[in-house]
Amino acid sequence: MKPHDSLKMNKSYTILISLIVALGGFLLGFDSAVISGAIKGITVYFEMTDAMLGFSVGCVVFGAMAGNLVAGPLADKFGRKKVLIMVAALFAISATWSALATSYNEFIIARIIGGIGIGGAILIAPIYIAEIAPAKLRGSLVSFNQLNIVIGISVAYFSNYFLVNMEGESWRWMLGVEAIPAIIYFLALFTVPRSPRWLIQRLNKIELAQKILMKIGGEQYAELTIAEIQKGVDKKEPKGKLSDIFQKKYSVIMVIALGIAFFQQITGINAVFYYAPTIFEQAGGSTDSSFLQAIVVGLTNLVFTLVAIWLIDRLGRKPLLLIGSSFMTIALLMAAFAFNNATYNFNKETLEKVSDAEIKTALSDLNGQSFDSQATLFNALEDKLDESKFLDFKRNEITNFIQINATLVLIAILLYVASFAISLGPVMWTLISEVFPTKIKGIAISVVGFFNSLVSFSVTQVFPWELSNLGPTMTFGIYAILSFLAILFVYKYVIETKGKTLEEVEELLVKN
Template sequence: MKRQTYIYTITFIAALGGFLFGFDTAVISGANPFIQKYFKLDELALGWAVSSVIVGCIIGAFSAGFVSDLFGRKKVLLITAVLFTFSAVGTALATNFTFFVLARILGGIGVGAASALSPTYIAEISPADRRGRLVSINQLTIVIGILVVYFTNLLFAESFGDDSWRYMLGSEAIPALLFFGLLFLIPESPRWLFKNHQEAKAREVLRKLEGESHITEEISEIEESLKGEQEKVAFADLFKGGMAKITVIGIILAMLQQLVGINAIIYYAPTIFESAGAGLESALRQTVAIGGTNLLFTFVAINLVDRWGRKPLLLAGSVGMTLSLSFLSFSFLSDGGAGSGVLFSILGYIASFAATHAAVMWVVVSEIFPNKYRGSAMSVALFMHWSSTYLVTQTFPWMLANKGGAFSFGIFAVIAALSLVFVWFFVPETKGKSLEQIEKELQIS
């Protein structure tokens, strides 16, 4: 197998964790009206039905890095595939709300772990000049998962009526089992192997990834970055010296990606459109437009992230999101959301997010943490990422019902504007640099 083909093959297999991430997070949007009716839920209980998965995500994201530092990226990805499968079957068969929530939390652990490990693994096996593109493939598979589930939700709703939610949720078992099987075909991360004194295996993996002409230089840089690695990394070490600033940047960037409200739309798109006067079937069809826009503009991110750089894309995305969310808020304020402004504003917001923050956040966060701290630091950043997601998904149904769309999306517009300021002053550019070069330039001690 040619080297480039090999790299892309293992990248796409690892990125199936992103597909399941997208599938799992979006599948609930179509099921919401049916589970609300079946379990007789009010707005706060519906918020818990949706956001309970985020509790699992927080657990998974926080623990994945530490566990994968001990046992390897590949082994923990295999565990996530098992969790996705059990969750899909459990939610589909649930007959009481408690069991349903517990199954959702189980799947959330898989989502949280995959959200941390898939981009980390891809970053660690990628050549520097293509890392942005390759890590962005993880985001591509996330939005493909979202688009696929929007189509299947519509299909199941039209075919099975009130019982369609069981088919929606259970269908996730198919890609989860595929992910589990394909993971046996990928190697362990060479940087993890070096870190855990398996140099012969690491050299063999790097030979396939980098080729003979670059392997000596790559190994030298990895070994240099891992000096002193025998010392155990404690949680407090992430907030000491030069590492503290990088940890905080990673945390805030990961939080902002969710606090701008993306999952309010991904999780509750049919509910938003119904609040604007659309019928359920029409609302489900409009979610397909969201999924299509999300996919289309993810290709924009993949094509530009290694050409324009990380920071320019993040800045452009913050501007686009701020304008789109402001117009969306105004649409609810002026006509209650009854006009076409809601759909067009949401599509503009999705386009701005998908082409920039959606993919680029994962790229930057996977790059700025040094080898020694990457697993642990990613876990902390993703813990805060999913905590922010929980805050949005738990409170949004109540905000929409009690405060209205103008207030809800106005809040997100303000946060998008703040993200512009943060990126401008604090986020470093990492385009075209090896992970070890980035570590040196950031002067992390």
């Protein structure tokens, strides 16, 4: 048993601090999802083309990338708490300005400001919680951030539902309501202490750090923790810079962090979240039932994120990653199998469902035919439709003809989301908040966060093209292969950090 393990911790105080800081995750999730309900309103008001609409939704990612890059260095220089206060202010400004915007350019600027807040919140909140939490609680407390992201997404959907029928421009209310939790977050952050590790390592304020640590775990805990922190200070390493993360001694850490950041997104989670209704429509569901199933997906994500929080400090990070990635692979193979065994039947009833008259006429001579794969169907249609109509068919009309085991598709997607929610979702942020030494933590976590956002952006941009051009069978097959590679990566490279202090993790990973 380690000295810390026998000490009595003030769990309620530490949990309260962590919950306050993790409100940044709530705002992140809310800001990311709330735009879905405002799309029709902003399209009409700002007279947007498709390209303008796409950019107004996606520009948040560019803001997040900028936030990823600057948040870490700013947190190292000014402290985690001050940067989080700035993040809360950015969310409040973005929500208010988005709701009051009278021009397209104003709206875009307001959205990008919110994106910068997202980029900062997703990195700095886990860092702060990891630095203030006792080792045996750290995994669960850091996972509060991921839980709040999931709750924020769900609350945004419910908020949009209740505000959509308001008189006037309801989209302004949808976007503006975020200012309320943002202001609460801004004010609440003034009640939390600064990170004791940052106070000692950056400002050498040992007495102030000791007072904070005593509130968390008592006098003995404070003395032991300060001694561990000062071990790192005694190394007298210069301030970290970007080039440091490429040093050989940090190579294992960077492989772990970049690898987990890559696999968290490349396995397709945001594609499934953003396009869940599209996937269920591809499986032959109606628009209403598809959106209902998408809500079930969100609730599944929430429930299993809670399961992850319960397990992460009991079972450990690596076992959760291995279990979750394994079931993600199985789920994606199930989805690929379901779509691979689908048939496409052309008869009087299915042809009547086609809304485009030109497409309906071109398909009329297929009446009575059946195709056992999407590939053979597309081959048969290439000579019947021009490029634009063919694309329209693949996007909108193909669902009229598919016969598929829709229940298997739903089970596969729910299993996939549940598996992600207990593994790559929360565990990634816990791991990257633990593995970096304080010297390079700010800059390194910014680089990893930027890389994670870049992979996420790439996946969500490519997914609609994959569905239309490769078909759902091959699309889910590709994600299944990538999930299997994630299992191999975790097994070979990821270490277990459960129960270890941040200083112990550093000693384990940094090559001397």
